[in-house]
Amino acid sequence: MKKLVKSKFVYYLVMWIVFTGVFILIDIVRGRDIDLLEKIIFCFAIITLMALFETLGNYSVFSRIKYLENNEIEKPSMKGAISSVIVLSQQVDFSRLKNEIASKWLITFFDDTSHVIKFRDKVSCFTNTWGAAAWLKFDNDNRKIHLEYFPMAGIQHKELALIMRMEIEELFETL
Numbered sequence: 001m002k003k004l005v006k007s008k009f010v011y012y013l014v015m016w017i018v019f020t021g022v023f024i025l026i027d028i029v030r031g032r033d034i035d036l037l038e039k040i041i042f043c044f045a046i047i048t049l050m051a052l053f054e055t056l057g058n059y060s061v062f063s064r065i066k067y068l069e070n071n072e073i074e075k076p077s078m079k080g081a082i083s084s085v086i087v088l089s090q091q092v093d094f095s096r097l098k099n100e101i102a103s104k105w106l107i108t109f110f111d112d113t114s115h116v117i118k119f120r121d122k123v124s125c126f127t128n129t130w131g132a133a134a135w136l137k138f139d140n141d142n143r144k145i146h147l148e149y150f151p152m153a154g155i156q157h158k159e160l161a162l163i164m165r166m167e168i169e170e171l172f173e174t175l
Contacts, residue, residue: 080151092143134164
């Protein structure tokens with residue numbers, strides 16, 4: 001979460017500088033006098049409003065990130081969640097499974113004793129979506145993997161959870 005906040009801060013700082021530069025450039029092209037303080041304050045107000053609306057719009061995302069990063073091992077109850085069970089054809093080591101998931105997704109929590117992994121899509125601040133996340137419970141005795149997929153930004157992005165489901169099923173076919 002701290003990394004996400006830092007990347008968003010850098011994103012808005014860059015946007016503030018770019019907006020200020022564009023407004024100054026417009027004044028130069030039009031031949032107007034440049035009031036630097038006015039441009040800086042005006043662009044700061046625009047960026048502050050953008051950040052406020054994004055934060056309010058993504059409130060559900062922050063609660064989902066909080067769940068993914070805490071040490072709760074129970075299955076989540078999220079809106080828009082998709083459940084599935086994958087039956088493996090052979091025994092698989094939990095650490096190998098964890099490494100395979102870590103190569104493609106960002107693991108936010110794992111517990112070696114209860115064989116639970118929580119992970120999500122790797123997201124940058126420049127993408128247009130928060131992606132999807134998953135909760136995985138590994139049952140090696142029965143060769144089953146219980147999964148719960150959910151979109152990070154609510155039920156309107158359920159297709160992202162379906163895409164993650166297909167990618168995970170492809171991954172487990174190779175194990």
